[in-house]
Amino acid sequence: GAGVSQSPRYKVAKRGQDVALRCDPISGHVSLFWYQQALGQGPEFLTYFQNEAQLDKSGLPSDRFFAERPEGSVSTLKIQRTQQEDSAVYLCASSLDRQGDRETQYFGPGTRLLVL
Amino acid sequence: TQLLEQSPQFLSIQEGENLTVYCNSSSVFSSLQWYRQEPGEGPVLLVTVVTGGEVKKLKRLTFQFGDARKDSSLHITAAQPGDTGLYLCAGAKNTGFQKLVFGTGTRLLVSP
Numbered sequence: 001g002a003g004v005s006q007s008p009r010y011k012v013a014k015r016g017q018d019v020a021l022r023c024d025p026i027s028g029h030v031s032l033f034w035y036q037q038a039l040g041q042g043p044e045f046l047t048y049f050q051n052e053a054q055l056d057k058s059g060l061p062s063d064r065f066f067a068e069r070p071e072g073s074v075s076t077l078k079i080q081r082t083q084q085e086d087s088a089v090y091l092c093a094s095s096l097d098r099q100g101d102r103e104t105q106y107f108g109p110g111t112r113l114l115v116l
Numbered sequence: 117t118q119l120l121e122q123s124p125q126f127l128s129i130q131e132g133e134n135l136t137v138y139c140n141s142s143s144v145f146s147s148l149q150w151y152r153q154e155p156g157e158g159p160v161l162l163v164t165v166v167t168g169g170e171v172k173k174l175k176r177l178t179f180q181f182g183d184a185r186k187d188s189s190l191h192i193t194a195a196q197p198g199d200t201g202l203y204l205c206a207g208a209k210n211t212g213f214q215k216l217v218f219g220t221g222t223r224l225l226v227s228p
Contacts, residue, residue, distance in 0.1 A: 004158070031214070042120075042204050042218030043159070056215065091158050095214065103214060107158025 002026065004108035006092050012114045013082045021077045021111045025094030032075050033105060034067055035091040043091050049075060082115045089113070119143050120205055120219035128225045129195055137190045137203055137222045145207030148181055148188045149216070153202040195226045 005024045013019050025032050031050055035043035036059075045059040051072035060067070064082075069075040079086055089110040097103035120141045129135055139148070147166040151159035163172050165181035165188065172179045176199075178191040188205055205219040 033214075033216075035216075035218075040221070042122075042206075042221045043216075044218065045215055048215065093158070104161050104164075105214060105216065107160070109157050 004092055004094055004106050006090075006108040006111050008111060009109065010112050010114075012116065014116055015083060017082050017115075018078065018080045019082055019113065021079075021090050021113070023075045023077070023092030023094075023108060025073065025075070025092070026096075026106055027073075029094035029096050029106075030072075031095040031097060031103070031105075032069060033093045033095075034075070034077050035093065036061075037089040037091055037110070039088070046077070046090075079113075082113075084115050087113055087115045119217050120207055122203075122205060122219040122222045124222060125220065126223045126225075128227070131196055131226055131228050132194050133226075135192050135195060135224070137192075137224075139188045139190075139205035139219050141186050141207065143207070143209075143217075144185050145209060145217075146185070147208045148185070149206045149208070150179055150188070150190055151204040151206060153204060153221075159204055159206075192224075195224075197226045197228050200224055200226050 007022045033048050034046040037043040047067045048056040049069045052069050064080045066078045089112050091110045093105040093107045095103040095105045123138045149164045150162045153159040163179045168183045168185045170181045176193045180189050203222045206216040208214050
């Protein structure tokens with residue numbers, strides 16, 4: 001079956017541009033997570049959705065980062081006025097359980113963002 | 117800030133050798149997971165350990181969760197080139213959802 005898909009796979013942006021990264025979770029998965037993975041590092045949690053509700057956004061680095069999941073399926077991570085330190089791979093993961101507790105998270109391939 | 121430190125950061129070995137990767141923290145986790153990530157892909161779950169002292173085996177891979185649930189190890193026996201990848205540990209706390217704290221990663225290269 002189809003896994004988590006993300007688009008675009010690669011994005012080059014000039015400093016100051018806005019970008020939007022899309023995540024299509026596995027159909028029927030209730031929980032959705034965004035992570036940021038800097039080069040050579042492990043992923044870091046950004047935000048969590050349960051259906052359309054954003055229940056935790058404690059990992060978002062600044063108010064330039066905004067995530068939404070309006071219909072409880074597809075999610076978009078938006079970064080405004082991109083800066084060079086935003087360059088990273090942005091990973092999306094989904095899981096079936098509504099609580100997300102101890103349920104396997106299935107990761108997408110990520111979007112590699114490079115800000116020049 | 118990553119609370120889980122992995123060692124070594126990088127390991128290059130020959131096919132057939134054994135290796136151990138360590139994942140350490142000063143925090144207690146309700147469960148700990150190990151993932152493998154290949155270039156251009158997302159992490160793929162290998163195992164979840166939930167009980168202090170627990171040992172799980174997955175073919176040539178042996179995973180152990182520390183008694184105090186603060187650390188873990190991954191041991192690979194007779195490594196093969198297909199084991200090459202980035203190994204990540206990730207801890208979860210009882211936050212009501214699976215908010216994962218990932219380790220710093222160990223990049224393994226197994227040469228034929």
